[in-house]
Amino acid sequence: MNIFKRIFKMGEAEAHSAVDKLENPIKMTEQGIRDLKKDLDKSLHALAEVKAMAIRSKNDVQTFTNKSKDYEQKAMLLLKRAQNGDIDAGEADRLASEALLKKEENTEHANRAKAEKDKFEASVAQLDQNVKRIKSTVSKYENELKTLKARVKVSSATKNLNKQMAQIDSSSTVSMLERMKEKVEQDEALAESYGEIANESKSVDDEIDKALEGGTSEAKAADDLAALKAKMGL
Secondary structure, three states, X not given: OHHHHHHHHHHHHHHHHHHHHHOOHHHHHHHHHHHHHHHHHHHHHHHHHHHHHHHHHHHHHHHHHHHHHHHXXXXXXXXXXXXXXXXXXXXXXXXXXXXXXXXXXXXXXXXXXXXXXXXXXXXXXXXXXXXXXXXXXXXXXXXXXXHHHHHHHHHHHHHHHHHHHHHOOHHHHHHHHHHHHHHHHHHHHHHHXXXXXXXXXXXXXXXXXXXXXXXXXXXXXXXXXXXXXXXXXX
């Protein structure tokens, strides 16, 4: 039974790992862009090779066409020289025939090279379209990746903020504030009480001092009055 549990747990872990990989669009997009760039490099290499073959075939067409025309002109020149008596007519006919065979051979080469050139040029056009499409796709994915990264940053910051806000216990915060308020009010009342006690003690001392000061003044005034009467002989 424990073996089956362990197997289930392993399968569950692998499933979660697969889900995590699927839920990481940034890494997947980056890998997709890398793959597309590899395909782009291969397509560019193939395009360059096919273009080179098309150029070579085009040059072959021109070369074989020029040779075909040259052999035709040589055959005509041989016949003219035979007509003028410069060379034997039979020899001229033989050489002219050989020249015409060479002309035909080069014409066939030219036609074959032209067919290859047309085929290569069609391939070049197709490969060029593929290269443009891959370039466009790479550019599109790179722009989407930038947007995706920006969205991830915003969503991550928002998620963290909301998480912090969710972790704040409003009831406990209000309760703490109420306790602080009660403590402050208690301290304020206690301070006021001490103030009243201090004022009461001060008032008693003031009355005592005032009474003593008043008695001293009255006694002095009585003494002064007696001295004045004695001076006047009253």
